[in-house]
Amino acid sequence: MTKPRIELLIAAPRGFCAGVDRAIQIVELAIEKHGAPVYVRHEIVHNKHVVDALKAKGAVFVEELSEVPDGVPVVFSAHGVPKAVPVEAGARGLAYLDATCPLVSKVHRQAERLVASGRHIVFIGHAGHPEVIGTLGQVPAGSMTLVETCADVAALAPADPDNLAFLTQTTLSVDDTAEIVAALQARFPSIQGPRGEDICYATSNRQEAVKAIAAKCDAMLVIGACNSSNSVRLVEVAERCGTPARLIPCAAEFDFTFLDGVRTLGISAGASAPEVLVRDLVAKIAERFDVTEREVETRRETISFKLPRALEAVA
The missing domain is CATH 3.40.1010.20 (4-hydroxy-3-methylbut-2-enyl diphosphate reductase, catalytic domain)
Structure with a gap:
């Protein structure tokens, strides 16, 4: 039986940003330096695939410092923490690493x-x-x-x-x-704005990339977690272009009936979604369709962030 044809327009940039790369590396290097377990307050980034991979390496995820035993390292997530959290960690003598996105x-x-x-x-x-x-x-x-x-x-x-x-x-x-x-x-005409744009480059770039393809697509898929703000925004951007869009955590949890009648499908991924999830989705689609794939790049990202000084020697 002949497979139906589908064209995939894959947005670029997509997936991991520099802040997410840095946060994941901080956890991995902390485990390498201190040995397991290394505790992480809150999900390091909002993606189950990433969290599960770090758990397998020895990371333990908790919501509050009270769940962290004395004498073990703790990492603060990429989202940032209130000032009271490092103060509490210091008062308890906990060695902590701050993975807050710069x-x-x-x-x-x-x-x-x-x-x-x-x-x-x-x-x-x-x-x-x-x-x-x-x-x-x-x-x-x-x-x-x-x-x-x-x-x-x-x-x-x-x-x-x-x-x-x-x-x-x-x-x-x-x-x-x-x-x-x-x-x-x-x-409030006298209100003072920030010195520069607060919405980060990765969020802006991924929204721009979705806008570039959404109107050309019959439907759009965004890979990301439902608690990932930047991923949810990508779905909204596609829908504003008049394109039906769906947020999915991974290919395994996708209802392929969404693609009924779709001939051109847009794909993007939130800033905390690894590229392996994109490739897995494309492979799953190729099991059901005769796929042609085209990446549409709107901007090249070259930004990277330094690691905390305490981990530079380990990297």
Whole structure:
């Protein structure tokens, strides 16, 4: 029986970003240096495949420091942690490594400077996300207000409307965030923005790559975890282009009936999804279809981040 034909347009860039690469390497090198187990507070990145692979090497994932025994190393996730967490680790004498993405750390430092200058911060982000919890925890309680939508902006009632600043989570929708920023600037013309773009290069680049192919596709698949903010945003970007899109963790958990009638399929992967999951999906599709595959590159990424000094000798 002849297989139906399908063309795959594969977005580039996709998958791992420099911050994710660095975070995974920190855990691997910590295990190499200290031996197993090495504890990790929260998922190092939001991807089950990555977490399971690190577990197999000797990483133990916990949600709170109280679950970490005395005398063992602990790594903080790429999303960042409130200031209280390293303080608690230090008080307990725990050796810790901070795998916070440097671009998230940059937002943390901006928050500290703005509060030190007396400004109240409006933070654009998703409530409950680890990055948001970590950023809110960089400054004293009450000095930062979280907004998620333009409706939240309309409801703001700051004590000093002329002394505001805004910052954003690094993994937001570029388009949604631009709308919220415009609403803030319309309501509070003197509000101070960040020195540079807070949404990280990887998030922006992956959204741009999806936009470049989505309108040419009958459907779009994004590989990533449901708790991965940047992956969920990629699905939203495709849908805004009018293309049906689905977020899947891996090929094994995909219902292939979604591809009924699809002749051109777009594929991307969130910044914490390894390339092996993309290749596995393509292989699974090729079992059912006569596949032609084309990568569509919109931007070349060359960024890399330094490791913590304590691990440089191990690398």
